[in-house]
Amino acid sequence: MKQWVTNQNGLDKLRLVDAPEPSGLKEGEVLVKIHSVSLNFRDTEVCMGEYDHHKTIDTGSEVVPTSDCCGVVVKLGPGASDLLKEGDRVASTFCQTHLTGQIVEKDMYRVFPAYGLVKVPDYLTYGQAACLPVAAVTAWMGINSFQPIGQPLRGKDKFVLLQGTGGVAVTGLQIAKALGLTTIITSSSDKKLELAKGLGADYTINYKNTPDWDEVVLNLTGGRGADVILECGGAQTLAKSFRCVAFGGLISAIGYVSGKEDAVSNRINANLLALCRNVTFKGIINGPKDRFEEVLRFYESERIEPVIDRTFEFEEADKALQYLFSGGHFGKIVVQVQ
CATH class of the missing domain: 3.40.50.720 (NAD(P)-binding Rossmann-like Domain)
Structure with a gap:
């Protein structure tokens, strides 16, 4: 398996490396095959070691710099079947443990439990759905908090x-x-x-x-x-x-x-x-899972399709981040993983 990683030391220093496939799912966890990822300004900051105002990432440590994704559930851990089933198309919530109400600091840490995923409407492509966890929830909360x-x-x-x-x-x-x-x-x-x-x-x-x-x-x-x-x-x-x-x-x-x-x-x-x-x-630090689900219902009722400026192949993720940082885009930038 391949993944892009950064030591938070510059946009020009991202590395494409081999990584083991996840195994041994714990209670409530699911394995998701990622199809699409969308980029956010914070991802460039993480790469440059400047995303330090939340103090949730140790500067200099090796991390995968993205936060939005959409994929399909391929395997369920114990106790996860109450929320999801194999084959569900899902998007990740930005703050995994922020399920409702006001955010607290612990919600900034990322794991991938079943409750940190939401089902996405069928009319959206993987790339479109990957644009929603940060941009749509943040915009919705900015207007309707x-x-x-x-x-x-x-x-x-x-x-x-x-x-x-x-x-x-x-x-x-x-x-x-x-x-x-x-x-x-x-x-x-x-x-x-x-x-x-x-x-x-x-x-x-x-x-x-x-x-x-x-x-x-x-x-x-x-x-x-x-x-x-x-x-x-x-x-x-x-x-x-x-x-x-x-x-x-x-x-x-x-x-x-x-x-x-x-x-x-x-x-x-x-x-x-x-x-x-x-x-x-x-x-506004994004929003809770229940508001994300509210956004998805609204999107489906209005048939809103996210604006994608450009889609890059997975091997071009470093170029995608450079393009984002240049500010030349209109709307979202997507990296196609699968």
Whole structure:
């Protein structure tokens, strides 16, 4: 069996190695034949030794850097048949032990028990289903973290601002449109913004050409601001997100592609900014299994198909990660394993 591993010492230092096939399944465990894997920005950070803010991976240790997969159950361990059967097509949950409610630190550790898998709809390909564990659940929670299960946010009068055109933002755009929400999406590429329009984006903003994009958001919303912001930018975008969120709105802190730390001269008093507009500023580390299952039901009812920018062969996984890091993609990147 082959696998890609990293010692977290650089994207150019991934290694394709031989590995033993798993055996001796423990209580509640299942063996899954992986068909497809999708990549996330965190995977590049793991490879470069920069994914250290959760302190769940020993920097320098050898790890497989991915977190999304879809495959088929080929063998059941003792006690696993209550949840799954051989032949089930399944996707992994990002935080394996996070089954419901609020996440706690122990949920960041990965094992592969039967309860850490969800069945995927038949209409999705393996590659499409592999795009959902991180991007779809994160986007769903970013929009609906305070909404009860089965009662997602809806209505054309609700505005959602999506930053960038990576996996979570594009997935969030698809979800928001299916919910009937009004969408605003930003990018530095007019070409990508045209692609976003093709997915139904109501408004687009090129933040490179329009540095004061927060003012544009306020104008588009009649001065009210966006009800929900998927904050994917980080250090260089947060202050503007605070300025263009609706009073009583939600900023979901998802990513930091513009950096983790701002220059000292530009540091903001987040306390004051949150108070000014009575904002909820919430960190989103994916979501629990029951919300993933909710997402899958929604996807199936709306027949949403994830946007895949490009698919790489397994032997090209290192090139796939380099492509992801370049930022040239629109939507998700998939590695075809089988």
